[in-house]
Amino acid sequence: MKVNTVRVRVRYPEVDRMNVVHHSNHPIWFEIGRTELMRDLGIPYSGLEAENLFMPVIELGVRYHGSVRYDEEVEIESFIEELKGARIRFGYRIVRPADRKTLAEGLPVRFPARLREILLSAAAAPGTEERS
Amino acid sequence: MKVNTVRVRVRYPEVDRMNVVHHSNHPIWFEIGRTELMRDLGIPYSGLEAENLFMPVIELGVRYHGSVRYDEEVEIESFIEELKGARIRFGYRIVRPADRKTLAEGLPVRFPARLREILLSAAAAPGTEERS
Amino acid sequence: MKVNTVRVRVRYPEVDRMNVVHHSNHPIWFEIGRTELMRDLGIPYSGLEAENLFMPVIELGVRYHGSVRYDEEVEIESFIEELKGARIRFGYRIVRPADRKTLAEGLPVRFPARLREILLSAAAAPGTEERS
Amino acid sequence: MKVNTVRVRVRYPEVDRMNVVHHSNHPIWFEIGRTELMRDLGIPYSGLEAENLFMPVIELGVRYHGSVRYDEEVEIESFIEELKGARIRFGYRIVRPADRKTLAEGLPVRFPARLREILLSAAAAPGTEERS
Numbered sequence: 001m002k003v004n005t006v007r008v009r010v011r012y013p014e015v016d017r018m019n020v021v022h023h024s025n026h027p028i029w030f031e032i033g034r035t036e037l038m039r040d041l042g043i044p045y046s047g048l049e050a051e052n053l054f055m056p057v058i059e060l061g062v063r064y065h066g067s068v069r070y071d072e073e074v075e076i077e078s079f080i081e082e083l084k085g086a087r088i089r090f091g092y093r094i095v096r097p098a099d100r101k102t103l104a105e106g107l108p109v110r111f112p113a114r115l116r117e118i119l120l121s122a123a124a125a126p127g128t129e130e131r132s
Numbered sequence: 133m134k135v136n137t138v139r140v141r142v143r144y145p146e147v148d149r150m151n152v153v154h155h156s157n158h159p160i161w162f163e164i165g166r167t168e169l170m171r172d173l174g175i176p177y178s179g180l181e182a183e184n185l186f187m188p189v190i191e192l193g194v195r196y197h198g199s200v201r202y203d204e205e206v207e208i209e210s211f212i213e214e215l216k217g218a219r220i221r222f223g224y225r226i227v228r229p230a231d232r233k234t235l236a237e238g239l240p241v242r243f244p245a246r247l248r249e250i251l252l253s254a255a256a257a258p259g260t261e262e263r264s
Numbered sequence: 265m266k267v268n269t270v271r272v273r274v275r276y277p278e279v280d281r282m283n284v285v286h287h288s289n290h291p292i293w294f295e296i297g298r299t300e301l302m303r304d305l306g307i308p309y310s311g312l313e314a315e316n317l318f319m320p321v322i323e324l325g326v327r328y329h330g331s332v333r334y335d336e337e338v339e340i341e342s343f344i345e346e347l348k349g350a351r352i353r354f355g356y357r358i359v360r361p362a363d364r365k366t367l368a369e370g371l372p373v374r375f376p377a378r379l380r381e382i383l384l385s386a387a388a389a390p391g392t393e394e395r396s
Numbered sequence: 397m398k399v400n401t402v403r404v405r406v407r408y409p410e411v412d413r414m415n416v417v418h419h420s421n422h423p424i425w426f427e428i429g430r431t432e433l434m435r436d437l438g439i440p441y442s443g444l445e446a447e448n449l450f451m452p453v454i455e456l457g458v459r460y461h462g463s464v465r466y467d468e469e470v471e472i473e474s475f476i477e478e479l480k481g482a483r484i485r486f487g488y489r490i491v492r493p494a495d496r497k498t499l500a501e502g503l504p505v506r507f508p509a510r511l512r513e514i515l516l517s518a519a520a521a522p523g524t525e526e527r528s
Contacts, residue, residue, distance in 0.1 A: 281445070282450050282452065287423060288420055288427075320416065320460065321419040323457075323460065324457065324460075326455065331452075
C-alpha cells in the first residue's frame with residue numbers, strides 16, 4: 001500500500017495552554033497528508049476541485065496517543081486503508097521522527113463514493129511504492 | 133440526562149471554499165458545548181485548570197450529516213453519554229434550530245479517568261434536567 | 265456614529281501556551297463585529313455575497329493593550345471610522361465588560377471602494393444610534 | 397540585513413469561500429517566519445520560552461496586495477527592520493515564487509523591549525548574510 005509521508009513543524013497557535021497541540025489540529029494535518037498522498041497518486045485535489053469534484057469529509061476519528069509540543073517536527077503518514085464497497089477510507093499516523101512513536105492515529109475517514117473509482121484506479125496503477 | 137444547549141453563529145473563516153464549515157471546526161464546537169455543560173454542572177473547566185486538573189482529549193469521532201453555512205446559527209447539544217468504567221464519554225449534536233435537523237454528531241469522546249469521579253457526582257446531583 | 269457591540273467568550277484553542285488569546289484571533293473577532301455592525305445597518309454581509317459582492321480586507325492593524333484569557337467574555341465594539349475618500353475604514357475595540365478596559369484596538373481596516381456607497385447611505389440613514 | 401525565507405503550502409482550511417487565504421492567517425505565517433529567523437540567528441524561540449522569556453505581540457499591521465489560493469506555495473521572508481529605540485520591529489513579505497510578486501507585507505510588528513538586547517547582539521553577529 002502506498003504511504004505518503006510529509007513533515008510539518010508545530011506552529012505557535014496550534015499549541016494550547018497545556019503546551020500541547022490542540023486536538024482540533026490533527027484533522028487539518030490528516031488533510032495535509034491526504035492532499036500529498038493524492039498528489040503522489042497523480043490526482044491533485046486542487047485539480048479535482050477545478051473540475052467541480054469536491055470531497056467533503058463525512059466521518060472522522062482520531063486517537064491521541066502522545067503529546068506534540070510547540071516547534072516539534074512530526075511526520076504525517078497517509079495511506080488508503082480501504083477501497084472495498086462504496087466508501088473510501090484513508091488512514092493516518094502522526095509519527096515523531098526521533099523515536100518513531102505514533103503520537104496520533106486517524107481512524108478511517110469516509111468520503112463520498114463518487115471519487116472511489118478515480119482513487120481505485122490510481123492506487124492500483126503500476127509503479128506505486130509498497131508500504132513496509 | 134442533562135443536556136446543555138449553546139448557540140453559535142458560523143464565523144467567516146470557519147467556512148471553506150465549498151462554502152461549508154470545514155470539518156476541523158466541529159471538535160472546537162463540541163469543546164464549547166462541553167465547557168458549558170460542565171459550567172452547568174457546577175464544575176467550570178477553567179476552575180479545574182486553576183487546580184492543575186487538565187482534560188486532554190484522548191479519542192474523538194465525528195459524523196457529518198449536513199452542511200453548515202456562513203452566518204448560520206446552530207445549536208450545540210452536549211451531554212454525558214457514559215460514565216461507566218474508567219472513561220468519561222461526552223456526546224454532542226450540532227442541530228439547525230429551524231428544522232431541528234442534526235447536522236453533525238460527536239461520537240463519544242474519551243477523557244482520562246481522573247475526572248470521572250468529579251463528573252459522576254455532579255451528573256448524579258439532584259435537580260438536573262432530564263434529556264427528552 | 266453607530267457602534268455595534270457583540271459579546272464573545274474565549275474558546276480553548278484561541279489561547280496559546282502563554283495562557284492568553286493568540287494575536288491572530290483578534291482579526292477574526294473584528295470580522296465578527298463588522299458582520300454584526302453591517303447586519304445592524306440593514307446590509308447583512310451574507311446578502312452581499314449572495315449578490316457576488318465580496319469585501320476582501322486590504323489592510324489590517326491591531327494594537328494589543330492587555331491580555332485576554334481562556335473562558336473570559338469580551339465585548340467587540342465595531343464602528344465605521346471613516347467614509348471619506350475612496351476607502352471604508354472600520355474601527356474596533358475589544359473591551360473587558362467588568363472594568364471597561366480596552367484590551368485591543370483594530371486600527372482602521374481598509375476595504376475596496378465598491379462597497380463604500382452602500383455603507384455610506386446605510387450609515388447616514390435616519391434612526392441610527394449615536395456613539396457616545 | 398539578514399533575511400530568512402521559509403516556504404509554506406496553503407492548507408485547505410486557510411482558504412475561505414472567496415477561494416483566497418483568509419486575512420487572519422497572514423499573522424500566523426509571519427510568526428512562522430519570525431520563528432525561523434530567530435532560529436537562524438541562533439536564538440530559537442522555544443529556547444527563550446524554556447527560560448520563561450515570552451514575546452507577546454503588541455502591535456501588528458498587514459497590507460494585502462494579492463490573493464493567495466489553495467495549494468499554492470508561498471515564501472515568507474522575515475527580517476529585523478528596526479532595533480533602534482526600545483522596540484524591536486520585524487518586517488515580513490509573502491512572496492509568490494513563480495513571479496516574485498509580493499502578495500502581502502507585514503508592517504513593523506513591535507515587541508516588548510526586554511528581548512531587544514538579545515536580538516541586537518545576534519543580528520550584529522559576523523557572518524550574517526546580507527539582504528539584497
